[in-house]
Amino acid sequence: MSSIKEKFNQISPSEFFYRNRDLAGFSNPTRSLYTAVREFVENGLDACDQKGILPDIHLTIKAVDPEKPDPKPYILTVKDNGPGIESKHVPLAFGTVLYGSKFGLKQARGMFGLGATMAILYGQITTNKPVTVKSSTDAKTSDEFELILDIQKNKPVILKHKTKDVSKKGLSVSIFLEGDYSKAGAKIRDYVYQTSLITPYATITFDDPKGEKYHYPRIIKTMPRPPTIIRPHPYGIDVETIRRMIVESQFEIPTIDDAMIEKVRKDLGLSKKNLSFTAIMAKAKTRWKNLSRQVRVVIALMSFLKMDFEKLNKIRIEDIDVPNKKLFYWDFGDSQSKSVDMDPESQYYRQLTNTVQGETLTAFLTKRFQRVGPTTAVKFAQFAGFKPEKRIGSMTNQELVKLSDALQKFDDFMSPDPSCLAPLGEEPLEKGMRKFFEPDFLAVIQRNASAYSGFPFVVEMGIAYGGNINTRGIKVYRYANRIPLLYDEGSDVVLKVVNDIDWSRYKAKGDPPLVIVSHICSTRIPYKTVGKENVADRQEIEKELKLAIQFIARKLSVFMNKKGQAEAAKKRANLYAKYIPLIAQFCTELAGKTKEPNVQKILQEEKPIENE
Amino acid sequence: MSKKSDKAKALQKKATEKQKNILEMLKSHGAKIYEDLDNGQFPKFSIPSRSVSNIVYDKKLRQYILGNSTALRSSRNTSQLRSFTQLMWLAFFANRLTNEKKSSTLRDIYYSSQAFAIDFEDQAESDNIIVDLEAVTSRPREDFHIFPEERSSIFGDLNIEYTIPGYEGKSMNLANHPDGYAIGPSLTTAELVDTxxxxxxxxxxxxxxxxxxxxxxxxxxxxxxxxxxxxxxxxxxxxxxxxxxxxxxxxxxxxxxxxxxxxxxxxxxxxxxxxxxxxxxxxxxxxxxxxxxxxxxxxxxxxxxxxxxxxxxxxxxxxxxxxxxxxxxxxxxxxxxxxxxxxxxxxxxxxxxxxxxxxxxxxxxxxxxx
Incomplete structure (x- = not known):
């Protein structure tokens, strides 16, 4: 057993991803080129979003040798105007798998910056060329690195590093990679187009290998509110996560070094004096209320150790054994481990055990989770069968499982906080769609936040009809966290919902020139596959999508009705104009008259009102 | 001979009388439509309903007759506008036929309509409009000089006298031709003399x-x-x-x-x-x-x-x-x-x-x- 474990441990994260690169979308030259573009563009947009900078992304793909047939090596460069990365972080950020700053619970396009590293890794193994990173954080100097990744060691190797004077902030990453633009081109152009649609506050430029320039200038100058990092919601929390949170919730027993002793002296107002143990304790008692937690813990320890500052300087606390009420310490003088008994009746006993055993269940719930108040916490404790004041650190494994189960089953938690989400917003979506499609009719909706399994999500949707839309039938643009989803649309929940709608009920019969833009924002999008191209049909998400689409479809049907009425009126007027004069002609002869009756009166009356 | 010409005169008078009545009736229908249009109103008229529910058997008459329900045909209703116009044209055309004592067939009507930009889809549609005219006027189409294609014939010792223009007073014995005589407009309107x-x-x-x-x-x-x-x-x-x-x-x-x-x-x-x-x-x-x-x-x-x-x-x-x-x-x-x-x-x-x-x-x- 242990030998197997050792083997596993020997594989670095780089190696692991190298072996499983197809999972991350690097299965062949076509897909890989597309995935690499995505990863770098999304990183650039994310970086700008986080700092509230209106993004300016420049993507360039150039063939190393344009004469060669595909697949062949390309140089892919993505330049942004974001905050840049500090020089010292660059090698690690781009030369290590699983290094990144995107931890924490909030919505971002990518996770952990993993994809970009994967792209670099893929480029390196297909072309054996280094990645070039240029970064400026101050708009004055730029650090330029040439790096390769040591796959086995998961470490960057810096080949070159120089500094240059620049005038703009931002990051530029350039890699060599094996790609197939003749096959991936259409997808990449789609991607750039669709990304521009959902990011109307960004300017995106794409210089393709054939010399074509695709330029999508910024449509709006306001950025959506950036997402905030928030605490997790009780739903969707597993035992392992709870365990990690408990570690965070425990206060460490402070290391008693010179600095700490100096702090305690200062807090007690004893900087100059050397008091006896008893005097120190007395002083502490009078000042207790104003003491910090750390100082209180040191005083509590002293109370059991019965030591003054001088003695305290010569020991190190080893363990606080709560069940046996013993305090272990290492005595530097005697070079041996010693222990004292702790009196459970002592006022200081509680101070120590609380520190070791962490927060009470109710404090844990209210402080570590989002939207849990004291009342709910107490109600939950009763529901779960724990005392509210139960110390979270004292829970056994079984109790933790029980706690985790109860967290999923308790119905009275508020729904998750959507402030960690960054939907685009109705106005930007509308402006983007109007600019892109110049439709005859447009409606958008942003639904209120909802949640599935403890993960909040927001659905935004827009519908456009007619105008510059020249597709026959319904074209659906799917987005998740502002990323266009281009592959595998057949099995996507959005498509399912769109197809389930009886469009004729909304007066959109036949193959209407209709565009639907669907955007799902969530801290975790439930993708069906690792490729992250289609969203699974979670019941809650499906419901929100349905409500959103019904809302905008109703608006469409109002428009179509008006349009239909206008068309019907026009048709009617045309019929009258055709037939009434004939009737007039025939009845004139029939009635034996010579002059035809005046039919203009009727025809005028029935003329449709223009531009209804 | 004089007796015969007397009779021919009487026949002609009778035929002229009938023609006059029909023309009068058509004129009054036309005048009503004309008046509506001139007043800026959509012309309309009522027509006995020919739906199944309005066809009843009259025991006394020993035939099927139409009940009392009528339908309003309005030119304002765009779904009726086309057939309204078709019927107006037919009345107009029947008026010409009757006036000029010319005969036509169902098929001829269908083709004639095309000269007036009246778009009948097929003969069935024009035949149906002819039935409409019959229903509105309570007169068979033959009164308007519209006849079906001839396929029926007669043979036997029967003397007749024609009343159609150009043949007035001319007589014929229907046993003269072994193939029989087609029962067409001239025979239908002829006077039956003796047998x-x-x-x-x-x-x-x-x-x-x-x-x-x-x-x-x-x-x-x-x-x-x-x-x-x-x-x-x-x-x-x-x-x-x-x-x-x-x-x-x-x-x-x-x-x-x-x-x-x-x-x-x-x-x-x-x-x-x-x-x-x-x-x-x-x-x-x-x-x-x-x-x-x-x-x-x-x-x-x-x-x-x-x-x-x-x-x-x-x-x-x-x-x-x-x-x-x-x-x-x-x-x-x-x-x-x-x-x-x-x-x-x-x-x-x-x-x-x-x-x-x-x-x-x-x-x-x-x-x-x-």
């Missing part, structure tokens, strides 16, 4: 009609023979009625021995639901003498099995109030029991002249007691 015949035999099929002429049935049985050519056209029914009413001749009908034959006889006798808006088209005293279902057994006629649609037709007719009694009811039941049918030609089994020498005399005898 030696004592009975009219209406027969369903042209083949048997020719045989009857060859066998001199007209002479042997003192009869006028009429080929109805299947379901008798209106002009033929009109002529049958006139032969019965004006010449006091009994009418007997010979059809194939199947349910359709039975119904051909019934339509001559009491009209069809399709023509419920018209009167004067029936010969209530006409008698169907064969071929009956019971004849199939009695004369041991060769038969063929009835088709599903034949059987369905039997059941349909059983719901018709006219088939609730007498031979009509009885024969239907026998057809249903036999589930077989026989053609008039079936008698050929016993020799080509069997039908005229054996069957017909028996039936003529029988008809007296019917």
């Amino acid at each position: 030696s015949a004592e009975i009219v035999i209406a027969i369903e099929k042209g083949g048997l009609f020719t045989r009857f002429v060859e066998e001199q049935v007209d002479k042997k049985f003192k009869s006028i023979i009429i080929n109805t050519g299947g379901q008798a056209p209106r002009s033929t029914r009109t002529l049958l009625k006139r032969l019965h009413d004006e010449m006091k001749l009994p009418v007997i009908i010979l059809t194939d021995g199947d349910v359709y034959g039975e119904h051909i006889a019934m339509v001559i006798k009491s009209g069809s639901a399709n023509a419920a808006h018209l009167r004067e088209l029936t010969v209530p005293d006409a008698k169907w003498v064969g071929v009956w279902a019971t004849d199939i057994e009695k004369y041991k006629l060769p038969t063929i099995p009835m088709t599903e649609s034949d059987i369905k037709r039997c059941y349909d007719l059983q719901k018709d109030p006219r088939y609730l009694d007498g031979i009509w009811k009885k024969e239907l039941e026998v057809f249903l029991r036999l589930k077989r049918k026989a053609e008039l030609e079936a008698f050929s089994k016993y020799g080509l002249t069997n039908i005229t020498e054996k069957y017909l005399p028996q039936k003529l005898e029988l008809a007296k007691s019917l």
Whole structure:
């Protein structure tokens, strides 16, 4: 057993991803080129979003040798105007798998910056060329690195590093990679187009290998509110996560070094004096209320150790054994481990055990989770069968499982906080769609936040009809966290919902020139596959999508009705104009008259009102 | 001679009178439409409803007639606008025909419409508009000089005098031509002068009609023979009625021995639901003498099995109030029991002249007691 474990441990994260690169979308030259573009563009947009900078992304793909047939090596460069990365972080950020700053619970396009590293890794193994990173954080100097990744060691190797004077902030990453633009081109152009649609506050430029320039200038100058990092919601929390949170919730027993002793002296107002143990304790008692937690813990320890500052300087606390009420310490003088008994009746006993055993269940719930108040916490404790004041650190494994189960089953938690989400917003979506499609009719909706399994999500949707839309039938643009989803649309929940709608009920019969833009924002999008191209049909998400689409479809049907009425009126007027004069002609002869009756009166009356 | 020309004058006067009435009526309809338009209103008129629910059987008249419900046709209603215009054109065209004493056929009407940019989709649509005109005016289309294509003919000793323009007063004996005379506009409007015949035999099929002429049935049985050519056209029914009413001749009908034959006889006798808006088209005293279902057994006629649609037709007719009694009811039941049918030609089994020498005399005898 242990030998197997050792083997596993020997594989670095780089190696692991190298072996499983197809999972991350690097299965062949076509897909890989597309995935690499995505990863770098999304990183650039994310970086700008986080700092509230209106993004300016420049993507360039150039063939190393344009004469060669595909697949062949390309140089892919993505330049942004974001905050840049500090020089010292660059090698690690781009030369290590699983290094990144995107931890924490909030919505971002990518996770952990993993994809970009994967792209670099893929480029390196297909072309054996280094990645070039240029970064400026101050708009004055730029650090330029040439790096390769040591796959086995998961470490960057810096080949070159120089500094240059620049005038703009931002990051530029350039890699060599094996790609197939003749096959991936259409997808990449789609991607750039669709990304521009959902990011109307960004300017995106794409210089393709054939010399074509695709330029999508910024449509709006306001950025959506950036997402905030928030605490997790009780739903969707597993035992392992709870365990990690408990570690965070425990206060460490402070290391008693010179600095700490100096702090305690200062807090007690004893900087100059050397008091006896008893005097120190007395002083502490009078000042207790104003003491910090750390100082209180040191005083509590002293109370059991019965030591003054001088003695305290010569020991190190080893363990606080709560069940046996013993305090272990290492005595530097005697070079041996010693222990004292702790009196459970002592006022200081509680101070120590609380520190070791962490927060009470109710404090844990209210402080570590989002939207849990004291009342709910107490109600939950009763529901779960724990005392509210139960110390979270004292829970056994079984109790933790029980706690985790109860967290999923308790119905009275508020729904998750959507402030960690960054939907685009109705106005930007509308402006983007109007600019892109110049439709005859447009409606958008942003639904209120909802949640599935403890993960909040927001659905935004827009519908456009007619105008510059020249597709026959319904074209659906799917987005998740502002990323266009281009592959595998057949099995996507959005498509399912769109197809389930009886469009004729909304007066959109036949193959209407209709565009639907669907955007799902969530801290975790439930993708069906690792490729992250289609969203699974979670019941809650499906419901929100349905409500959103019904809302905008109703608006469409109002428009179509008006349009239909206008068309019907026009048709009617045309019929009258055709037939009434004939009737007039025939009845004139029939009635034996010579002059035809005046039919203009009727025809005028029935003329449709223009531009209804 | 002078007597004859007197009569011709009288006939002409009568025809002119009728023409004047029709033109007046058409004019009044046209004037109403004209007035509406001139007043800035969408013209409209009412028309007896020809829907199934408004077709009722009148026991006293012994025919189907239209009930009291009427439908409003308005030119404001765009779904009626086209047919409204078509009807106006037809009235306009019928007015010209009547005025100029020109005849037309159903097919001719359909083609003529194209010269006026009146878009009939097919002849069925124009035929239907012609029925509309009949319903609105309560006049048969023949009054407007519109006739069906001729397929029905007549033979026998009957003298007639034409009333149509150019032939007024000219007379003709209908036994002069062995192929028979087509029953067209001139014959339908001709005056029936005299006859030696004592009975009219209406027969369903042209083949048997020719045989009857060859066998001199007209002479042997003192009869006028009429080929109805299947379901008798209106002009033929009109002529049958006139032969019965004006010449006091009994009418007997010979059809194939199947349910359709039975119904051909019934339509001559009491009209069809399709023509419920018209009167004067029936010969209530006409008698169907064969071929009956019971004849199939009695004369041991060769038969063929009835088709599903034949059987369905039997059941349909059983719901018709006219088939609730007498031979009509009885024969239907026998057809249903036999589930077989026989053609008039079936008698050929016993020799080509069997039908005229054996069957017909028996039936003529029988008809007296019917």
